[in-house]
Amino acid sequence: MASENVAHTNAPTGAPKKADAFAYAPAPESRSLVDIAPSYGLFIDGEFGDAAGGKVFKTVSPSTEEVLSEVAQAGAEDVDRAVGAARKAFEKWSALPGSERAKYLFRIARIIQERSRELAVLETLDNGKPIKETRDFDLPTVAAHFFYYAGWADKLGHAGYGADPRPLGVAGQIIPWNFPLMMLAWKIAPALATGNTVVLKPAETTPLSALFFADICRQAGLPKGVVNIITGDGATGAELVAHPDVNKIAFTGSTGVGKAIARQLAGTDKRTTLELGGKGANIVFDDAPIDQAVEGIVTGIFFNQGQVCCAGSRLLVQESVHDEVLDALKRRLSSLRIGDPLDKNTDLGAINSAEQLARIRALAETGEAEGAERWSPACELPSAGYWFAPTLFTNVTQAHTVARDEIFGPVLSVLTFRTPEEAVAKANNSQYGLSAGIWTEKGSRILAVASKLRAGVVWANTFNKFDPTSPFGGYKESGHGREGGRHGLEAYLDV
Known part of the structure; x- marks a missing residue:
C-alpha cells in the first residue's frame, strides 16, 4: 500500500542514498x-x-x-x-x-x-x-x-x-x-x-x-x-x-x-x-539509558496508535537531558513505518474510527492554538482510511489541554522537571491515575519515586508490559x- 513510500519519506534527514537499499519490501499477511x-x-x-x-x-x-x-x-x-x-x-x-x-x-x-x-x-x-x-x-x-x-x-x-x-x-x-x-x-x-x-x-x-x-x-x-x-x-x-x-x-x-x-x-x-481513562506520565531522569528510554517512550505512546488507556502520553524529562532525549526521540520517530496494518513491517496502523480521528485532530489543533509547538516526522499517509501521523508537542505546560485531556491517539506531550519532587508533583497533577513509568539506573530512586506516584501501575525502565499474574487498574478518574x-x-x- 503506502509502505514503500513511507520507508523513503520517513528516512532520517540527510541519510545517505545507499540507505534506500535497506528499505523494507512489503510483507503483507494474507x-x-x-x-x-x-x-x-x-x-x-x-x-x-x-x-x-x-x-x-x-x-x-x-x-x-x-x-x-x-x-x-x-x-x-x-x-x-x-x-x-x-x-x-x-x-x-x-x-x-x-x-x-x-x-x-x-x-x-x-x-x-x-x-x-x-x-x-x-x-x-x-x-x-x-x-x-x-x-x-x-x-x-x-x-x-x-x-x-x-x-x-x-x-x-x-x-x-x-x-x-x-x-x-x-x-x-x-x-x-x-x-x-x-x-x-x-x-x-x-x-x-x-x-x-x-x-x-x-x-x-x-x-x-x-x-x-x-x-x-x-x-x-x-x-x-x-x-x-x-x-x-x-x-x-x-x-x-x-x-x-x-x-x-x-x-x-x-x-x-x-x-x-x-x-x-x-x-x-x-x-x-x-x-x-488515563494520562500516564513517563518520567526520564538524567541518569537514564537514553536509547533504552526512547524505545520505552515510543512503546508507551505509539503502541496501538496511542489508543491505550495506560499510554505514557505525558513525557516528563529532566531538564539537563531534555535536548538529548528529544533529538533521539525525533530520530526514532522518523524511522517508524505507517501504512497497511496487515504488513508485518508496519509500526503504526490506522485510527479505529472516523469519530476517534476527528477527536484526535481537534485536540491536536487545540494544542497548537494554546501555544504548544507541534512536530511530526515527514511521512506519507494512505489516502483511504483513518490515519494520523505520530506527533510530539513541546513547550507544553500543565495548563495545556494536551497535557490534561486524554487524547487516545499517537500524540505525546513533553514537559520538563528539575528535581524528583517536581517530577512526582507534575506526574500526580492529573485527574487520572492509571499508569506511570520511571527511567533511571538507580534502584533506590525507582522505589522512592514509585511509592509517591498515584498510579495503579508503575513500570520501571520499561512500559506497557503485561502479565496475567499481575493486577491492573487505577485510582481517581x-x-x-x-x-x-x-x-x-x-x-x-x-x-
Missing part, C-alpha cells in the same frame, strides 16, 4: 487466513440468531473504510433473553467442581493458540492495529489469561477470599474497541473460573473477534448459556447495565461513560469494576477495581 461472513447474529444460549427488532449495523475496516460485515443490533428484548440464558446456565455451571470448569478454560486457551493467526488477521482488519501487535502481543496474552485462570478454577479456596468463596451470578461485561480480544479475555476468563456466567457486549466498531470467540466456545464444548455475546451500540450497553437480573457489571471504556454507570448503579447491590492476577478473582466472588 487476508485469506480468515473467513468473514457477510452478516452475524447475536450469540445467545449457544446459538446465533437475529435481533428481535431486526436492526443491524455495519462494521468497517479502519485502514480501508471497506465494509467487513453486517452485525445484529441488540435491543432490550435481546438483552433480556441473553441474561435469562446466563441465569439458567448459572445453576449448573456454578455447581461444577473447579477442576471441571478448568478443563473448559484450558480447551478455550488451546483453541485460541491454534487459531491465533486467523484471529490476529481478523483483529487487525476490524481494529486497524498492526498485525505484528495482534500476532505477537494480543493473541499470546489472550491465551495466557485463559491458561492462568484455568489454573485458579480449582484453587479458589487458597486465593485469600475465604475457604469456600461463591460466584456472584450473572456478569454483564462491556469491552472497548482498542483491545477487543484482550479485554474479552481479561473479563471472561476470571468470571468463568469463579463459576459465573457472562453476557458480554463488544464495542460497536470491533464486534467480529468477540463473535469469533463465540464460535470458539462452541468448539470447546462450553455449556449453552455460560457465555452470551450481544452486539450493539451504547444503548445496548445501557440496557445490560440496567437489567435487574445482572449481579455484576465490568466496564472498560471512557471516563464519561464510567461515571454514568457509577451514578446509575449507586445504591444498588450490583458489584462494579470500572477501568477508565481512572476507575476502581483490579483485573488480572489473584486480585482479578475478587471482582467475581461473593466475599
Whole structure:
C-alpha cells in the first residue's frame, strides 16, 4: 500500500542514498487466513440468531473504510433473553467442581493458540492495529489469561477470599474497541473460573473477534448459556447495565461513560469494576539509558496508535537531558513505518474510527492554538482510511489541554522537571491515575519515586508490559477495581 513510500519519506534527514537499499519490501499477511461472513447474529444460549427488532449495523475496516460485515443490533428484548440464558446456565455451571470448569478454560486457551493467526488477521482488519501487535502481543496474552485462570478454577479456596468463596451470578461485561480480544479475555476468563456466567457486549466498531470467540466456545464444548455475546451500540450497553437480573457489571471504556454507570448503579447491590481513562506520565531522569528510554517512550505512546488507556502520553524529562532525549526521540520517530496494518513491517496502523480521528485532530489543533509547538516526522499517509501521523508537542505546560485531556491517539506531550519532587508533583497533577513509568539506573530512586506516584501501575525502565499474574487498574478518574492476577478473582466472588 503506502509502505514503500513511507520507508523513503520517513528516512532520517540527510541519510545517505545507499540507505534506500535497506528499505523494507512489503510483507503483507494474507487476508485469506480468515473467513468473514457477510452478516452475524447475536450469540445467545449457544446459538446465533437475529435481533428481535431486526436492526443491524455495519462494521468497517479502519485502514480501508471497506465494509467487513453486517452485525445484529441488540435491543432490550435481546438483552433480556441473553441474561435469562446466563441465569439458567448459572445453576449448573456454578455447581461444577473447579477442576471441571478448568478443563473448559484450558480447551478455550488451546483453541485460541491454534487459531491465533486467523484471529490476529481478523483483529487487525476490524481494529486497524498492526498485525505484528495482534500476532505477537494480543493473541499470546489472550491465551495466557485463559491458561492462568484455568489454573485458579480449582484453587479458589487458597486465593485469600475465604475457604469456600461463591460466584456472584450473572456478569454483564462491556469491552472497548482498542483491545477487543484482550479485554474479552481479561473479563471472561476470571468470571468463568469463579463459576459465573457472562453476557458480554463488544464495542460497536470491533464486534467480529468477540463473535469469533463465540464460535470458539462452541468448539470447546462450553455449556449453552455460560457465555452470551450481544452486539450493539451504547444503548445496548445501557440496557445490560440496567437489567435487574445482572449481579455484576465490568466496564472498560471512557471516563464519561464510567461515571454514568457509577451514578446509575449507586445504591444498588450490583458489584462494579470500572477501568477508565488515563494520562500516564513517563518520567526520564538524567541518569537514564537514553536509547533504552526512547524505545520505552515510543512503546508507551505509539503502541496501538496511542489508543491505550495506560499510554505514557505525558513525557516528563529532566531538564539537563531534555535536548538529548528529544533529538533521539525525533530520530526514532522518523524511522517508524505507517501504512497497511496487515504488513508485518508496519509500526503504526490506522485510527479505529472516523469519530476517534476527528477527536484526535481537534485536540491536536487545540494544542497548537494554546501555544504548544507541534512536530511530526515527514511521512506519507494512505489516502483511504483513518490515519494520523505520530506527533510530539513541546513547550507544553500543565495548563495545556494536551497535557490534561486524554487524547487516545499517537500524540505525546513533553514537559520538563528539575528535581524528583517536581517530577512526582507534575506526574500526580492529573485527574487520572492509571499508569506511570520511571527511567533511571538507580534502584533506590525507582522505589522512592514509585511509592509517591498515584498510579495503579508503575513500570520501571520499561512500559506497557503485561502479565496475567499481575493486577491492573487505577485510582481517581481512572476507575476502581483490579483485573488480572489473584486480585482479578475478587471482582467475581461473593466475599
